Amino acid sequence: MTIPTMLTLLRIALIPVFVVLFYLPIPGNHFFSALFFAIAAWTDWLDGYLARYLEQTSALGAFLDPVADKLVVVVALVILISDPKLPYIALPAGIIISREIIISALREWMAELGKRNQVAVNMLVKVKTMLQMIAMVALILYRPEQDWWIGLIGYVLLYLSAALTLWSMYTYLKHSWPDIYSLD
Numbered sequence: 001m002t003i004p005t006m007l008t009l010l011r012i013a014l015i016p017v018f019v020v021l022f023y024l025p026i027p028g029n030h031f032f033s034a035l036f037f038a039i040a041a042w043t044d045w046l047d048g049y050l051a052r053y054l055e056q057t058s059a060l061g062a063f064l065d066p067v068a069d070k071l072v073v074v075v076a077l078v079i080l081i082s083d084p085k086l087p088y089i090a091l092p093a094g095i096i097i098s099r100e101i102i103i104s105a106l107r108e109w110m111a112e113l114g115k116r117n118q119v120a121v122n123m124l125v126k127v128k129t130m131l132q133m134i135a136m137v138a139l140i141l142y143r144p145e146q147d148w149w150i151g152l153i154g155y156v157l158l159y160l161s162a163a164l165t166l167w168s169m170y171t172y173l174k175h176s177w178p179d180i181y182s183l184d
Contacts, residue, residue, distance in 0.1 A: 004051035005061040007043045011068045014040040015075050022079050022140065034140040040072050041133035066107075069129070070100050076136045085144050088155060092162035096132065099165045103172055113179055124171065128164035131157050 014036050021033035047065060051057045077093040080086055138154030173180070 002051070002056035002058055002061060003054065004047040004056050005058060005064060007047035007050070008061060008064045008068045011040045011043045011047070011072060012064075014043075015071060018140075019075060019079055030141055030143060034137050037072070037076055037140055038133075038137050041137070044069055044072070044129070044133075066104070070104065073129075073132060073136075074100065076140070080136065080139050086139060086142070086151075089139070089158070092158045095162040096165050099169045103169060106172060106176060110176055110179065122168075122171075124164060124168050128161050128168055131161035131164065135161055 018033045018036040018040065021029055021036060023029070044065075047061070051061060074097055077089070077097060080089050081093050083089075135154045135157035138150050139158065142151040142154055144151065
């Protein structure tokens with residue numbers, strides 16, 4: 001068990017914590033939920049950095065890391081969709097969740113063809129992920145009766161990340177198209 005893999009498992013373990021905190025009827029629940037979500041998001045960067053720096057990459061880590069990332073993002077989007085104070089979340093959330101499913105399936109299929117590197121993570125995806133995480137922290141924090149600008153930042157960044165999500169999906173599909181088309 002490597003340090004990066006332990007961080008990935010911590011990211012998964014933090015999911016129920018930020019969900020429960022989001023719904024707890026206590027003062028500061030959204031602040032604490034956003035804090036634990038931010039910690040989970042930060043471990044995404046940290047585990048990758050440490051895996052490379054400490055040369056502790058592993059097959060288990062390579063499998064768990066994208067699973068943990070998708071779980072954190074999808075669960076956060078689901079709790080945000082459930083919040084009636086955030087009426088404009090469904091469209092970007094649907095785009096982001098759909099892309100995650102499509103690209104996960106594409107990666108699995110390309111790996112079976114021995115061409116997984118055609119759907120490797122690139123800088124566009126890293127920027128998209130960073131914007132998504134910042135947007136979700138802002139939207140978890142947002143309370144309309146308080147700071148409207150936090151909601152505005154969250155919405156703008158979430159819609160921007162949804163646009164980058166579509167763009168990254170397009171680039172992955174474009175690179176994989178010859179292999180997809182050859183199935184006819």
